[in-house]
């Protein structure tokens with residue numbers, strides 16, 4: 294007689310095997326090779342997923358954090374639902390706390406911080422001429438098309454779409470497909486040609502070097518959309534530089550300059566048209582994990598500031614290196630935006646500029662907030 298074959302059970306990564314109270318912490322073990330994770334009883338009670346503690350629809354906390362005893366401890370710990378739920382009965386009250394295994398798993402993997410988005414850093418050679426692009430029809434027709442476009446923008450810091458309606462209304466419809474138009478000193482949806490309607494270089498025909506917009510704003514616009522409505526002339530190509538790529542190059546090649554660019558907050562201002570805005574940002578801002586989070590650079594709009602002599606020298610040296618690298622043709626890509634093509638880019642990552650032009654060039658576009666773009670991506674990616 295053959296030996297009975299033991300059935301192999303495939304547990305999801307987050308499946309719970311056991312849990313115990315040890316050294317004042319609840320230690321959970323997984324049905325996988327992953328290391329056990331420990332959670333404090335107070336943190337667990339504060340993050341209880343039972344109906345009386347958490348609103349299941351909005352994920353808003355309903356437990357009164359401040360009435361949890363500092364010395365709270367478990368009376369009984371059980372694994373339920375075949376490993377998908379942790380249940381804890383507490384010594385201080387009658388109600389039991391519930392925790393989905395997946396929730397504990399995600400917190401244990403990411404330490405509670407959001408994961409960094411998937412990014413592909415690029416320069417002229419690595420990107421080539423295959424610019425990320427999705428057809429306008431696909432974006433407007435389905436959420437899958439929109440998700441594909443936004444995912445490309447997240448990964449590369451920009452993406453194009455072709456076949457769009459070359460009008461202000463058509464561009465606004467595209468912005469609203471993603472989120473809402475951000476109102477700024479330039480209005481909501483803006484249009485420009487070389488007429489100096491605002492006191493800004495964008496409203497001229499001269500070449501503009503790589504920069505990010507809104508360095509004078511505490512919350513610089515997260516995204517920009519550019520749409521060409523009319524072009525009759527020569528030159529005027531739009532240029533893009535991956536600021537994150539340049540930042541990582543400096544991190545490796547010149548750690549001192551990298552430290553200066555991430556530490557010194559550079560003030561910027563906008564004067565005119567009845568406003569006087571002022572804000573300050575480091576040229577390269579890092580998140581808590583040390584990853585590059587935001588580039589803020591516009592030498593035209595830098596406001597006067599002064600540092601003690603050695604530090605001022607360090608700043609100008611680092612600034613010169615930054616300027617040289619972002620203006621190096623090896624980092625720049627360029628494209629001619631013709632009517633029907635729309636450029637959507639991350640203004641916290643991708644520096645933009647344009648070549649000088651002759652003739653008539655009529656553009657429109659809008660700013661969007663970083664948080665609204667991120668919100669749209671989360672919604673599109675969440676299982677329905």
Ligand SMILES: [Fe+2]
Nearest residue numbers: 495505506645
């Ligand atoms: Fe700009």
